[in-house]
Amino acid sequence: MDPGGIPAGRAHLDPADRRLLLKMELCAEQGRFEDAQDLAEELWLEAVDAHKRLYQGLANAFTAATARTALQRRGAREIAARTRRMLEPFPRRVLDLELDTLLDSLDALVERGDGTLLMRRQG
DSSP states (O other), rough: OOGSSSOOOSSTHHHHOOOOOOOHHHHHHHHHHHHHHHHHHHHHHOOOSSSHHHHHHHHHHHHHHHHHHTTOHHHHHHHHHHHHHHHHHHHEETEEEEHHHHHHHHHHHHHSSSOOOOOOOOO
16 A cells, blocks of 8 residues: 555554554643654554554654653754655545644644644644
8 A cells, every 4th residue: 555545534444553543642642752652663563554654654753752852852853854754655634643733743842842742633
């Protein structure tokens, strides 16, 4: 499956993967970026198609957030830029996630040093 073929929703995923994605989102909302990264990596290691690269990009986003909260500003910026390139081939809405919202909130977090990663537009 090419990146553009991943559906916008999650119905095609098995229930265990849907649960992991939900847990990952909740961890991100709570600022628990290391936990979110672990969950994204778990998905990444098990994936066998284009989902693998998507999950790797999500794990990278959480790595950048973790680096920034550890005051590693330069490393966080580099990882965030790499994350943007990794997620570029994917649809802007994939697996009920809005990648532009995620990437914009990551850039803001890396710049300010605090905040949350948003997985979809608020409001």
